[in-house]
Amino acid sequence: FTAAATAMALSMTATAGFAACDDGEIVIKFSHVTNTDKHPKGIAASLLQERVNEEMNGKVCMEVFPNSTLYNDDQVLEAMLQGDVQMAAPSLSKFEQFTKVFRIFDLPFMFNNMEAVDAFQTSEAGQKMKESMTRRGLLGLGFWHNGMKQMSANKPLVTPADAAGLKFRVQNSDVLKAQMAAMGASPQPMAFSEVYGALQTGVVDGQENTWSNIYGQKFFEVQDGTTETNHGVLDYMLVTSTDWWDSLPDDIRTQLATIVDEVTQTRNAAVGEVDASARQAILDAGATIIELTPEQRTAWVEAMKPVWAEFESDVGADNIAAAQEFNA
Numbered sequence: 001f002t003a004a005a006t007a008m009a010l011s012m013t014a015t016a017g018f019a020a021c022d023d024g025e026i027v028i029k030f031s032h033v034t035n036t037d038k039h040p041k042g043i044a045a046s047l048l049q050e051r052v053n054e055e056m057n058g059k060v061c062m063e064v065f066p067n068s069t070l071y072n073d074d075q076v077l078e079a080m081l082q083g084d085v086q087m088a089a090p091s092l093s094k095f096e097q098f099t100k101v102f103r104i105f106d107l108p109f110m111f112n113n114m115e116a117v118d119a120f121q122t123s124e125a126g127q128k129m130k131e132s133m134t135r136r137g138l139l140g141l142g143f144w145h146n147g148m149k150q151m152s153a154n155k156p157l158v159t160p161a162d163a164a165g166l167k168f169r170v171q172n173s174d175v176l177k178a179q180m181a182a183m184g185a186s187p188q189p190m191a192f193s194e195v196y197g198a199l200q201t202g203v204v205d206g207q208e209n210t211w212s213n214i215y216g217q218k219f220f221e222v223q224d225g226t227t228e229t230n231h232g233v234l235d236y237m238l239v240t241s242t243d244w245w246d247s248l249p250d251d252i253r254t255q256l257a258t259i260v261d262e263v264t265q266t267r268n269a270a271v272g273e274v275d276a277s278a279r280q281a282i283l284d285a286g287a288t289i290i291e292l293t294p295e296q297r298t299a300w301v302e303a304m305k306p307v308w309a310e311f312e313s314d315v316g317a318d319n320i321a322a323a324q325e326f327n328a
């Protein structure tokens, strides 16, 4: 190959990848780690892309990179600060380097259900959290829902004692590590894209995630049942860089913010359906879901809830009290 041929091949690749963007358009690269069409985040990102590219055509062009094809969650926020990507929606567990206030969402049994999560996030205390990282260069544009987390392992989990001694993949969060330790299990932080292989080869025994992630990544195929614990929440922050956001012309920023808000509301309102169909698809695939009696569930609460005390000063006793009010 001559240098010219290589340059031409590269530019053709680039053209193919960015075919939708015209010269002069502001390009928004949105990187995420899930699938695009059966997942709350994937669907929301696709809808955002569709609306931005339709309604802001000629001015703004959004390119979505799903399935960890561009970055893992442990890389994407640094890439954003470097200006290599403009939007992402990592789970709230992934922001530990930037703020500790999101730890409230990782605390086990803090929220009874997604209605309580939604009410807290849309409250004044929740909305303030979108600006908790501006000093570090990141701005939250909106909370995006996924759902409640379930537990699975290579053996059936009925009581928390069943989890003792097992290795569980966790997102890289101190709260989640403490939660697993509270059950006598060992936490193993790992990127989302590596979990299926780690479960399959026995590098870890179990994992916790939402129905849409367990279905989307096929974790159920390599686990001996999933226990419906609903013990925690996995939600996202749609995030951008403050530098990039502030650099936008006012009219563009305003229009983009409106589309973001509308997509956020529409998709957050529909998240229960996506969650339920993922759960059903797991059953349809012939996998086992273990439902707990209220007494059995209480044992999980008693095992995990002591973790709260360790993190109360990070998240604020007032925030915990506010969150608990929405459970009523």
Ligand code: LMR
Residues within 6 Å of the ligand: 033, 034, 041, 090, 091, 146, 171, 191, 192, 209, 213
């Ligand atoms: C995980 O790492 O398990 C999740 O944060 C992945 C995701 O984006 O839902």
